[in-house]
Amino acid sequence: MRTYDKAFFDQGIDRRNTACEKWDGMAERAGHDVLPMWVADMDFPCAEEIMEAIQKRAQHPVFGYTSYDRECAQALLGFIERRYGLCLPLESHAMMPCVITGLKTAVLTLTQPGDGVIVQPPVYGPFYGSVRENGRKLMECPLNRDENGYYTMDLERVEDALKAGAKLMMLCNPHNPVGRAWTQDELTALWSLLKQYDCALVSDEIHMDFVLADRPFVPMLSIAQDESDKVIALTSASKTFNLAGLQQAAMLCRNQKLLDALTKQMNAAGVTQGNIFAMVACEAAHLYGDQWLDGLKDYLRQAYDLLAKELKQRLPKAVLTPLEATYLAWIDMRAYGFSMEELMERTLAQGVAFSEGTFFGLDCGAGFLRINIACPHSHTLEAVKRLEAAIKA
Ligand SMILES: Cc1ncc(COP(=O)(O)O)c(C=O)c1O
Structure with a gap:
């Protein structure tokens, strides 16, 4: 090897x-x-383990309609448990083409036109687009920045937005572009605030595997643990293992009713099938990467x-x-x-x-x-x- x-x-x-x-x-x-x-x-x-998996699948010369296989989902859940200590059941997982699909689906499922959605600038550009393009209202709660360029959340501004009626928050965890790996304390404080105002949360965790600091990544679903919590985590092997061109990502949600609604929303937009090569590549990545x-x-x-x-x-x-x-x-x-x-x-x-x-x-x-x-x-x-x-x- x-x-x-x-x-x-x-x-x-x-x-x-x-x-x-x-x-x-x-x-x-x-x-x-x-x-x-x-x-x-x-x-x-x-x-190489990913290359081998793709090459092996390519040897079978039929690339027809493919059902999403449980092994691929299980490999991701096993990877998350092994590396971050978070154990999630198979039913909490849904497949989607990319993380942006998940952000937009969350907006469409959890809010109505005109509803407010919280974002924390500076943040990955498509966060804004996911809200605007769907006719929802951006509620910007900029991060605080100190003279060393270190950023923290401004929970007072988040609370103001909640008081003004925000229905959903989009969190970037870890945060692109300010490179923060949010701590257990920060995420706990944020979630207790959101819960108090019955605001849903979608946590973009595509950068979860790149915590370079000397402490582990904190998944949002390790903080919000109730099955009734309106919390969705989005992640993917694409960023971690350099597979973005294969187009596969995952939505994780313990709240079964909410996950069903999200899946229904995606199906309504025609998102049902997976990509054969993405499936075997992601499975290999999470098992052997x-x-x-x-x-x-x-x-x-x-x-x-x-x-x-x-x-x-x-x-x-x-x-x-x-x-x-x-x-x-x-x-x-x-x-x-x-x-x-x-x-x-x-x-x-x-x-x-x-x-x-x-x-x-x-x-x-x-x-x-x-x-x-x-x-x-x-x-x-x-x-x-x-x-x-x-x-x-
Ligand atoms: C925070 C964040 N979310 C989502 C994406 C895009 O993910 P996808 O290609 O799966 O839509 C990126 C890509 O840079 C990103 O940095």
Whole structure:
């Protein structure tokens, strides 16, 4: 079996000309080759165990309608129990194509047009779209930020939104882009508040496997344990094991009546069947992927240290938010005085693409860049050099 060590991840992989959004899509948009440090997938080959599972299934030459198999769901639940100590019954699981499907389905199932939905900016852009596109009202409760770039929840603002009638909250746990791994105490305080006002919660836990801090990931369903709780967790092997192109994710909910309603909503939109290759890949990932994942997490910790060191030397006025979780670092570039547009133009001109902060929040993201460090360390280093050149040009 392959060793998933620094040498493995250092090699990376050439993804160009594979209809790859991150590399090919960006090159097309920019009109020239660019080092892509934006969209959240990784420049590493997936685990060999996953490749073998896909190749084995590909040998059977019929790819007809497929029923979702229990083994795949069981593998995910076993993985969550093994790594995070949360035990969920098989009936709490429903399959869906991607996590955004789950966010939108939760909005449609748990709220009516015009109802308020709480989000905590800065947050992953499609959170806003999931509310707006469905004619619901955004209730923004921005996170607090201290001078070191560390973010915390503002529960007073959450309570104000609850008093104003919010029906659903969308939590990002861990949080993209501010890299927080919410603690047991923070999540307990949040949930007791929401419960007091009978507000439902959908917790996007797609980054659950990337807690890099020295404490475990806290699943929301380990806090909200009652079968009557209106709490849904969304997760996927796609982010963790670099399988986003296969399109499979999971919805977890102990409240059977609610899960039935969510499934009905998805079925009404035509979401019923799974993808054969996604099923075998996700099952293999959750059964045999621990070693690859643990090697990857070590590599990401080193990548963050490298980024912090290089930024400090080259761009000392940049404020790097402490990264507790995810492989997405959040950098405040405002001290250099450029507008968001200027920052994007200058960096692209130097051949590097970051995610623009305003994708995560128009006000609280302006002047920020998000950098994806799930790539060989040599790319991270090169990206910082290009950023320095962009600022100093
Ligand atoms: C917090 C968060 N949720 C959801 C997604 C997208 O997930 P999916 O591709 O399964 O819809 C991402 C991707 O970056 C993300 O960061």
